[in-house]
Amino acid sequence: MVRVGHRNQLLVKVMTEDGTVGWGESGMSSRERSVAATISHFADFLVGQDSRRIGRIWQEAYRSQYFEGGRVLTAAISAIDIALYDILGKQLEVPVYQLLGGRQRDTVPSFASCMGTSAQELLDKARILVEAGWDCIRIYPSNFDNGGIYDPRASLSGTAEELIAIREEFGRAITLGIDLHHRFSVAEAASFCQMLPVGTLDFLEEPIRSETPEAYAALRKMVDVPFAIGEEFSSKWEAARFLEAGLTQYMRLDICNIGGFTEAMKVAGWCERHYVDLMPHNPLGPVCTAASIHMAAAVPNFSWIETRQSCVEQDLGFHDPRIFPVQVEMDGPVYVVPDAPGLGVEVDEDVARAVIPDHVESPHLRRPDGSVTNW
Numbered sequence: 001m002v003r004v005g006h007r008n009q010l011l012v013k014v015m016t017e018d019g020t021v022g023w024g025e026s027g028m029s030s031r032e033r034s035v036a037a038t039i040s041h042f043a044d045f046l047v048g049q050d051s052r053r054i055g056r057i058w059q060e061a062y063r064s065q066y067f068e069g070g071r072v073l074t075a076a077i078s079a080i081d082i083a084l085y086d087i088l089g090k091q092l093e094v095p096v097y098q099l100l101g102g103r104q105r106d107t108v109p110s111f112a113s114c115m116g117t118s119a120q121e122l123l124d125k126a127r128i129l130v131e132a133g134w135d136c137i138r139i140y141p142s143n144f145d146n147g148g149i150y151d152p153r154a155s156l157s158g159t160a161e162e163l164i165a166i167r168e169e170f171g172r173a174i175t176l177g178i179d180l181h182h183r184f185s186v187a188e189a190a191s192f193c194q195m196l197p198v199g200t201l202d203f204l205e206e207p208i209r210s211e212t213p214e215a216y217a218a219l220r221k222m223v224d225v226p227f228a229i230g231e232e233f234s235s236k237w238e239a240a241r242f243l244e245a246g247l248t249q250y251m252r253l254d255i256c257n258i259g260g261f262t263e264a265m266k267v268a269g270w271c272e273r274h275y276v277d278l279m280p281h282n283p284l285g286p287v288c289t290a291a292s293i294h295m296a297a298a299v300p301n302f303s304w305i306e307t308r309q310s311c312v313e314q315d316l317g318f319h320d321p322r323i324f325p326v327q328v329e330m331d332g333p334v335y336v337v338p339d340a341p342g343l344g345v346e347v348d349e350d351v352a353r354a355v356i357p358d359h360v361e362s363p364h365l366r367r368p369d370g371s372v373t374n375w
Helices: 032-044 056-061 069-094 120-131 152-173 186-194 214-223 236-244 260-273 286-298 349-354
Strands: 003-005 008-015 021-026 106-113 138-139 176-179 203-205 227-229 334-336
Touching: 008 032, 008 069, 021 069, 021 286, 032 056, 032 069, 056 069, 056 260, 069 286, 106 120, 106 176, 106 286, 120 138, 120 152, 120 227, 138 152, 152 176, 152 186, 186 214, 214 227, 214 236, 236 260, 260 286, 286 334
Parallel strands: 106 138, 138 176, 176 203, 203 227
Antiparallel strands: 003 008, 008 021, 106 334
């Protein structure tokens, strides 16, 4: 567990007998110790196995306990799986995307995020992003950073006004979305969309929690905005329920949570069957970013990847070059697909081990009446 910028990252190092090192990353932010304990369990039977049998290793890790699946287990499997692909690419002297069928694109477009304490600050940041070349921008709802108090209903009108102002400023020149971070109920999300003129939003991300697809089906009947869902999914089986029911138009899978390359590529193929593009969740560090870029390079159905490296989020520090002296590079709003063997990421372990990680707890938001709501 390494403190990188404003949060911790759980990096997993796998080494083979010949000294080849592979790096993986878990996506279970703020619960890293749970994932680390699971990886220790897996190490008991993985040490000594053939690292090239990646699919079989995935199955054994997934089925090695009676209670299969769950986000902690698949976050651990994801990190190991990514590391094994990194190893195999290095041993064969090819980039990981060659192991996935080869490169289908030379660059990977990204969308950038911005938030502000006022409508003017938000508009100013959106302007900075557009001037820097981004044509897809995501914002967050207003009024959720108020001393841990968040009232979804009270934020509806202000957030709608901010989106309308951004759309009026830039017209149809940009793709505009919002991440509601599953903070709303079905009724609140529907009311919010009904406050917006048709065409204001191009995608609505995670408006409600994803445990109940039927709730998304109800919301689908009330709004006409494309949904971007999937960052919470921990298997192809979770993704399938939404794909088969037509409940997501952009798949937000997280390669560090869903099960690594092995599972993500299966979901990508399922998405292709339903004409759904990937929009990968990528809020972590350089290992997650590199894995996501290799996946994005190798699939035909792709829209944008999330980036937290834009010119308005430099202070996050998630891609610290002191810890990661070699990582996937950006050229303005796009990532350049690397051609180095493996993932194309190097970790300075001495620097990483010298950084003492402090536990980072996600905010515990409360409504004004004191009840708990979602971060």
